[in-house]
Amino acid sequence: MYPLEECKKEIAEHIQKTIANYHIPYEIRVETPPGNMGDFAFPCFPLAHLIKKSPNEIAKEIAISIPTSKWITKVEAQGGYVNFFIDSTNLTAVTLQSILKNKETYGYLQKKKEKVIIEHTSANPNGPLHVGRARNPIIGDTLVRLYKAAGYDVESQFYLDDMGKQVAILAWGIHHLEQKNIPPMENTKADHQMVGYYQTANERMETDTTIAKQIGELVKKLERGDHDTIEMIHSSYTPVLEGIKQSLERINIHIDSFVPESTFVYDKSVDRIIKELKQTTYCHEEDDAFYLDMEPFGIHGRNTKFFFLRRDGTTLYATRDIAYHQWKAQHADILINVLGEDHRLEAQQVKVALELLQTKILPKVVFYAFVSLPGGKMSTRRGRVVYLDDLIDECIEHAYEEVKKRRANELTESQMRNIAEQVGIGSLRYNIIKVQPEKDIVFTWEDALNFEGNAIPFIQYAHARACSILSKTNTNLHTFDPTLLIHSSERTLIKKLALFPLVIEEASNACKPHSIANYLFEVASVFNQFYRDCPVLSEENTVLRSSRLALVSATEIVLKNALNLFGISAPAEM
RNA sequence: GGGCGUGUGGCCUAGCCUGGAUAAGGCACCGGCCUUCUAAGUCGGUAAUCGCGGGUUCGAAUCCCGCCACGUCCGCCA
Numbered sequence: 272m273y274p275l276e277e278c279k280k281e282i283a284e285h286i287q288k289t290i291a292n293y294h295i296p297y298e299i300r301v302e303t304p305p306g307n308m309g310d311f312a313f314p315c316f317p318l319a320h321l322i323k324k325s326p327n328e329i330a331k332e333i334a335i336s337i338p339t340s341k342w343i344t345k346v347e348a349q350g351g352y353v354n355f356f357i358d359s360t361n362l363t364a365v366t367l368q369s370i371l372k373n374k375e376t377y378g379y380l381q382k383k384k385e386k387v388i389i390e391h392t393s394a395n396p397n398g399p400l401h402v403g404r405a406r407n408p409i410i411g412d413t414l415v416r417l418y419k420a421a422g423y424d425v426e427s428q429f430y431l432d433d434m435g436k437q438v439a440i441l442a443w444g445i446h447h448l449e450q451k452n453i454p455p456m457e458n459t460k461a462d463h464q465m466v467g468y469y470q471t472a473n474e475r476m477e478t479d480t481t482i483a484k485q486i487g488e489l490v491k492k493l494e495r496g497d498h499d500t501i502e503m504i505h506s507s508y509t510p511v512l513e514g515i516k517q518s519l520e521r522i523n524i525h526i527d528s529f530v531p532e533s534t535f536v537y538d539k540s541v542d543r544i545i546k547e548l549k550q551t552t553y554c555h556e557e558d559d560a561f562y563l564d565m566e567p568f569g570i571h572g573r574n575t576k577f578f579f580l581r582r583d584g585t586t587l588y589a590t591r592d593i594a595y596h597q598w599k600a601q602h603a604d605i606l607i608n609v610l611g612e613d614h615r616l617e618a619q620q621v622k623v624a625l626e627l628l629q630t631k632i633l634p635k636v637v638f639y640a641f642v643s644l645p646g647g648k649m650s651t652r653r654g655r656v657v658y659l660d661d662l663i664d665e666c667i668e669h670a671y672e673e674v675k676k677r678r679a680n681e682l683t684e685s686q687m688r689n690i691a692e693q694v695g696i697g698s699l700r701y702n703i704i705k706v707q708p709e710k711d712i713v714f715t716w717e718d719a720l721n722f723e724g725n726a727i728p729f730i731q732y733a734h735a736r737a738c739s740i741l742s743k744t745n746t747n748l749h750t751f752d753p754t755l756l757i758h759s760s761e762r763t764l765i766k767k768l769a770l771f772p773l774v775i776e777e778a779s780n781a782c783k784p785h786s787i788a789n790y791l792f793e794v795a796s797v798f799n800q801f802y803r804d805c806p807v808l809s810e811e812n813t814v815l816r817s818s819r820l821a822l823v824s825a826t827e828i829v830l831k832n833a834l835n836l837f838g839i840s841a842p843a844e845m
Numbered sequence: 846g847g848g849c850g851u852g853u854g855g856c857c858u859a860g861c862c863u864g865g866a867u868a869a870g871g872c873a874c875c876g877g878c879c880u881u882c883u884a885a886g887u888c889g890g891u892a893a894u895c896g897c898g899g900g901u902u903c904g905a906a907u908c909c910c911g912c913c914a915c916g917u918c919c920g921c922c923a
Contacts, residue, residue, distance in 0.1 A: 298863095305866065314865055316903070326903090350866060395923070435923050560921050572847050572919035581921045588923045615849055616918050640850075640916070648916090677885070694885090706858065709850055711916060718857080724871035725858075728885045740882050781862075789859060792870080799886060808882045823882090845885065 273772040274365040278342045279311065282355055285343075286313055289336040293322050301355075309347065309354030310766070316351055326351030359762050363753035366769040370825040371749070378771040378832050380779075383422040385604035389415050390634075392519070392526065392609075393430040395437040396508040398466030399458070400518050401656040402714055403649030404611060406639040409703045411609040412524040413784040414637070416836045421779035423605070426527045430595060431512070433504060433531045435588055439489040441465065442507035443482070444472030458660060462514025465507075466651065473652050494585045496537060518659050522696050523838035535594035541586050544594050544628065548579055551627050558582055568623045570616070577620040589617050593624045596634060600625075606634035607782065611641060612709075637782055639708035645715065657714060667695030669720045673728070674845065682844075690842055694728055697839035701727040704837055705788035725792050730830065731842055733795035733802075737827035738843040740807050741820070749821035752814050756822060760804040764797045764822065768829050775836075784836075791833045798826050 272280075283299050290297055297318065304312035315329040322329070330348035337346045337353075345356035370377045391411020394400055400408070411427065418425045432438060445468045453467035476482045492500040512529070519526065535541050545561070548554055553563045555576075562576040570577075579590040599606050610618060618636050625633055641648055649656045671691035678687065702719060706712065722728045741747065756765065774790045777783075807823060810816035831841040 300863070302865085305869095308866075312866085316865065319903080352866070432923065437923065558921080562921085570848070570919085574919055576921095578921050583921085585921090587921070592923095612850065612917050614918090614923090617923085619849090638850080643916085673885070677883085681883090710858085711851065721857095721872080722885070726871085726885090729871095732883085732885050736883070736886085743882065786859085789870085796870090802882075803887055806882070845883075 273769070274362060274369060275769045275773060278357055278362070279773075281340065281342050282311055282313075285337045286333060286353070289333045290318070293318070295321050297321070304352065304354055308349065308352075309345075310357045311355040313353040313355075314351065315353065319351075359757075359765070360753045362769060363756050363762075363765050366765055367751055367753070367821050367825050370768060370828050371821065374828055375832060375835075377828055378775050379420045380422040380772065380776060383424075385423055386602070387418050387423045387425045387605040387607060388428055388599050388603040389418065389425060389607045390428045390430055390599075390609065391415075392515075392524075393432070394515060395432050395435070396462075396512040396515060397437045397441040397469040398511065398651045399460070399462040400515055400659040401649050401651060402659055402662055402719075403641050403643065403656065405642060405659050405662070406703050406708060406712075407609050407611065408519055408524050409522070409700050410637060410639055410708055410784060412838055413700075413704050413836065414607060414609065414782065416838060417775065417779050417784055417787070418607075420775050420836055426603070427525075428599075429526045429529045430592075431529045431531045432588070433508065433533050434490070434493050434536065434591065435532070436486065436490055437469075438504055438508050439486045439493070440472045440476065441469040441511070442504045443476075443486050443489060444468030445507045446503065447482075448472060448475075458658070460514040460517060460660065461510035462512075462518070463658070463660070465511045465514075470652060470654055491583065491585060493533070494536060501533070518663070521660075521663055522700060523840075530595065532588075532591045532595070535591050535598065536586065540594045540598065541591055544590065544597070544624075545580055545586070547628055548624060553627065563620075563624065563627070565620065565623065568619075570619060570623075577624070579624070589620055589624075592617070592621050593628070596621060596625055597628065597630055599634075600630050600632040604632065606632055608634045608636045610636055610638055612638050613641075614638070635782060637708055640711045642703075642712045642714050645713055649714075662699060662719060663696065665716070666699045666720065667691050669722070670695035670698065670728075673722060678845075686844075690845055693840045693842045694722075694731060694845070697727040697731060697834070697837075698722060700837055700839055701730075701788065704784055705792075707783070707785050727839060728845070730791055730795040730834065731839075732845055733798045734827060734830040734834070734841045735843060735845040736802055737798065737823050737830065740823050741827060742843070743808055744820060747824065749817050749824055751818035751821035753818075755812075755815045755818050758801075758805050760797070760801040761819075761822060764794075764801045764826065767794050767797050768825055771829050771833065787833060787836055791830070791837075794826070794829060794833065798830070801826075 279301055282301055286299050301311045301313055315326040318329050319326040327348060330351055330353045333353045334346045334348040341361055342357050343355055344358045347354045389411060392408040394404060415425050415427045448468055448471055453471055456463045456467060476486060489500060493504060548563060549561060555562055555564060560578055560582040561580040562578040565575040565577050579587060615638060622633055671687060674687045674690050774787055778786045805819055807816060807819040810819060834841045
């Protein structure tokens with residue numbers, strides 16, 4: 272158990288003991304007070320109601336009953352709160368020990384037995400990834416890293432749409448359109464080169480019904496398992512998918528497995544699901560097509576019919592998605608999906624169907640709002656997009672300019688390029704992950720390339736500063752005396768570092784990766800204050816110097832570990 | 846029309862789940878700090894009836910109800 276967890280537990284147990292005298296069931300929650308009113312606080316107001324005493328009276332009773340201990344140095348009743356002051360020397364000792372011992376696993380939680388499948392990105396392979404949905408891979412990959420840190424066995428999956436209309440349109444375009452009719456793309460990656468075929472085929476399809484019919488025919492053949500069609504579609508989207516993978520790798524995102532939708536059609540599991548859904552009482556037929564009535568499940572609107580089987584006997588995306596989820600439920604203990612907000616209804620429908628089919632594990636879904644452009648939403652079909660590849664390039668280029676501005680005289684070209692890469696990609700990921708997923712983001716180049724304030728260079732710079740100090744010493748074995756680290760900047764920093772495991776715990780439990788961004792910013796911020804107040808290398812007291820070096824080393828570890836949760840690298844110099 | 850999501854200083858964000866002690870940061874703006882471990886830093890200042898109106902509560906940014914604005918969905922698309 273990590274130091275602060277132990278400390279919190281002890282405080283809660285003490286309170287529990289005293290409260291037991293009141294003979295009422297009560298759940299204890301310890302909070303953090305503002306200002307310098309202690310390290311932990313326990314509000315007595317709700318208790319006052321239950322046992323008919325004033326909050327301050329109760330606070331006093333509790334305060335008196337709690338003995339000082341290894342952790343607790345002082346307990347005070349103040350304005351209805353019990354304020355706890357913890358032994359900072361002890362906290363310093365055990366926290367630094369824990370960090371320096373665990374190093375790259377400090378903050379990580381105990382290994383758990385559960386397997387987690389996190390589905391994210393799952394973009395149609397018909398063109399390059401664009402910024403409108405860029406939150407998906409970034410949130411998804413951060414969750415993957417977070418859950419690994421929280422001790423789970425994690426697998427990331429990309430649900431590959433190889434059966435739908437979108438890939439059929441792409442394939443039709445590639446096989447029927449001539450290159451000269453496709454608007455040229457600068458980027459030579461296959462996904463960029465191919466997207467024009469998709470866009471043009473889409474336009475043609477809208478005006479030409481025979482094309483629409485041909486594409487519909489492709490979809491039907493696919494579903495029947497026609498070998499040549501499968502081959503044709505597969506060879507069309509594969510290069511595009513490779514391009515998508517390359518883009519993801521550029522921002523440090525690796526996906527463990529790609530699960531094609533067709534799997535569930537060809538292994539007949541979709542057929543089984545249809546059969547089972549038809550047997551439920553909510554199933555109805557209309558013009559030979561089948562649907563579930565969603566009204567009893569609290570889904571309202573103009574149309575509450577969830578069609579899962581077309582009149583022509585072919586399945587729908589959501590139907591196949593049900594099969595996919597049943598399959599996932601057999602291979603994991605916890606399922607997490609990262610989906611755009613446009614999938615909210617579909618996710619509900621799938622969930623209801625899974626419940627009707629008595630599936631044991633239902634997915635926990637993280638929805639995100641689209642990143643839109645000032646004029647409205649992005650659209651691959653209409654070509655109104657900012658592609659992820661272009662944003663990556665711009666971020667790196669902007670970072671390069673900034674490094675060059677500052678360090679051109681000191682660093683080599685390749686060093687600057689290397690730093691620019693780390694800062695640029697970090698910036699892209701951080702700017703997206705730091706805001707909660709449900710919040711709308713309007714994309715502007717100004718914001719996307721913002722390197723000021725709560726942005727990644729601030730955090731990476733703090734890390735670089737720590738590395739710089741550490742690089743100027745000839746040992747990395749820093750012995751420390753916890754009684755010497757008593758400056759308020761030192762104490763604030765140590766307390767912040769001690770919090771890291773609790774931050775991981777909370778962020779993973781609540782599926783809220785953005786809360787780590789706040790923490791990361793705070794660590795960098797208090798480290799900068801320490802840097803200002805407490806000289807390290809020039810400190811003449813050798814024991815204090817060594818103790819501060821230990822603290823710098825610990826900070827460096829926490830910053831690096833936290834950045835790693837975001838897939839952002841921690842440069843040693845900037 | 847209905848469902849869901851969002852609304853916090855001029856701008857952006859955290860806090861909302863689990864109500865609690867002066868609403869926390871960043872940008873911008875104003876004024877300081879580099880012969881001292883990289884100033885991509887730091888200190889101070891100006892600036893908010895937490896969308897609006899009710900309710901619950903000793904106490905509401907937080908919970909409940911109504912309304913408004915924006916986003917999103919209500920396809921035998923994905």
